[in-house]
Amino acid sequence: MISLLRKPKGTYDLFNEPLKEFKALKSHLETLLERYGYQEIKTPIFEQSEVFHREGELSDMVQKETYNFKDKGDRSLTLRPEGTAGVIRAYIENKMYTNALVKLYYFGPYFRYERPQKGRFRQFYQVGMEAIGEKSPLLDAEIISLSYQIINSLGLKDVTIYLNSLGDRKAQMNYKDTLKAYFTPYKDELCGDCQRRITENPLRILDCKIDQNKKFVKNAPISRAFLNAEDLKYYHHLKEYLTAMNVSFKEDDKLVRGLDYYTQTVFEIKADIEGFGAHNVLGGGGHYENLVSDLGGPQRSGTGVAFGIERLLEALKLAEISLAKEEIIDVYLIQMTEKAALKALEVITSLRKENFTVYFDYYQRSFRAQLKEALTLKARYLIIIGEDELANNYFTLKNTKTEKQEKVTLEKMIRTIRKDDNTQK
Numbered sequence: 001m002i003s004l005l006r007k008p009k010g011t012y013d014l015f016n017e018p019l020k021e022f023k024a025l026k027s028h029l030e031t032l033l034e035r036y037g038y039q040e041i042k043t044p045i046f047e048q049s050e051v052f053h054r055e056g057e058l059s060d061m062v063q064k065e066t067y068n069f070k071d072k073g074d075r076s077l078t079l080r081p082e083g084t085a086g087v088i089r090a091y092i093e094n095k096m097y098t099n100a101l102v103k104l105y106y107f108g109p110y111f112r113y114e115r116p117q118k119g120r121f122r123q124f125y126q127v128g129m130e131a132i133g134e135k136s137p138l139l140d141a142e143i144i145s146l147s148y149q150i151i152n153s154l155g156l157k158d159v160t161i162y163l164n165s166l167g168d169r170k171a172q173m174n175y176k177d178t179l180k181a182y183f184t185p186y187k188d189e190l191c192g193d194c195q196r197r198i199t200e201n202p203l204r205i206l207d208c209k210i211d212q213n214k215k216f217v218k219n220a221p222i223s224r225a226f227l228n229a230e231d232l233k234y235y236h237h238l239k240e241y242l243t244a245m246n247v248s249f250k251e252d253d254k255l256v257r258g259l260d261y262y263t264q265t266v267f268e269i270k271a272d273i274e275g276f277g278a279h280n281v282l283g284g285g286g287h288y289e290n291l292v293s294d295l296g297g298p299q300r301s302g303t304g305v306a307f308g309i310e311r312l313l314e315a316l317k318l319a320e321i322s323l324a325k326e327e328i329i330d331v332y333l334i335q336m337t338e339k340a341a342l343k344a345l346e347v348i349t350s351l352r353k354e355n356f357t358v359y360f361d362y363y364q365r366s367f368r369a370q371l372k373e374a375l376t377l378k379a380r381y382l383i384i385i386g387e388d389e390l391a392n393n394y395f396t397l398k399n400t401k402t403e404k405q406e407k408v409t410l411e412k413m414i415r416t417i418r419k420d421d422n423t424q425k
């Protein structure tokens with residue numbers, strides 16, 4: 001006999017109330033983003049591996065956490081671990097760069113082979129936005145203010161935007177070399193991962209959960225000391241724009257991001273909500289000066305952000321904010337005799353055709369049981385079909401709020417239910 005099958009580690013099933021909240025959040029975000037002039041883009045869940053595995057992309061996420069496989073045609077494919085690279089591949093392939101500015105958003109599942117923990121999954125959802133055009137701090141201001149807007153529109157408090165600049169690739173190389181030299185004497189005091197990071201990716205030592213609070217890590221050189229004059233000015237303008245747009249933020253000297261394609265601006269949105277746990281980064285993003293050209297496109301700059309949907313949902317839950325509207329059930333049909341089944345099906349079909357939400361009891365339980373369920377579901381109307389209704393060809397319709405009960409035909413029933421439809425829905 002087959003043993004009990006379980007979902008893959010790090011995944012989850014979504015149904016009932018949590019799914020309602022998920023759908024309501026998705027719809028809230030879509031409405032907001034479309035109002036801000038963002039167009040949705042849906043890209044494949046898997047891409048040619050090179051879309052993510054590019055030269056110079058040494059991040060742990062891409063190097064160690066991707067799901068890679070070969071299809072039957074021997075093509076190397078990768079399940080997308082993040083949204084930006086696939087969107088930029090599509091931007092280039094569909095020649096969207098002929099527009100001066102392109103604003104796109106995406107929503108969907110992403111896959112990373114990470115150690116599952118609270119707030120960290122192997123399949124998780126993200127919503128992300130990209131503004132792509134000429135290099136300008138205005139692109140960053142656009143995306144960061146939008147991120148701020150998302151948090152505010154959800155009613156979340158105790159959330160902070162942290163900002164930093166990593167400079168261009170040259171600045172980052174110099175910074176990395178300096179960090180390598182700085183951390184080498186402390187090697188034995190670093191965790192196993194960070195010992196490896198000294199040579200491979202010393203920036204990530206700065207945001208290592210284990211090491212980041214050690215004194216020598218806190219005292220490490222900061223990236224902004226390596227910025228060229230142009231990027232310093234860029235960073236300065238960005239801060240000015242954000243202030244002008246009333247977006248509050250904090251600077252964080254040690255902020256680096258998990259991906260290597262960011263240049264200049266990086267930022268993170270963190271929740272300081274009690275009970276949230278260690279993985280409290282709701283979203284993060286930054287500017288990418290070279291990604292479009294690295295993927296074979298023209299010289300374009302972009303700025304993007306991605307929020308983790310599970311983390312937004314958790315933040316909403318802890319803040320006791322529900323976005324899901326209560327489902328309104330228009331009618332509960334009670335059938336009191338087995339003979340009423342055919343009539344009941346007829347009525348239900350007609351009502352559903354009129355777009356009413358109709359429930360009924362498939363098992364013909366007792367009147368009391370059916371009534372109890374109808375009241376629990378807060379159905380607006382009850383329709384009762386019993387011996388007398390069948391014999392005399394009418395239906396009993398009862399408004400559960402006013403308790404008014406009347407004998408009606410099907411047409412009258414539809415008119416009555418529809419009449420106060422707008423006032424109730």
Ligand code: AMP
Nearest residue numbers: 119120121124281282283284306308311
């Ligand atoms: P990143 O693409 O790493 O910048 O991630 C953007 C956001 O996605 C993070 O701030 C998290 O909210 C969310 N996220 C990233 N990885 C995971 C994961 N493994 N499980 C759940 N959420 C994640």
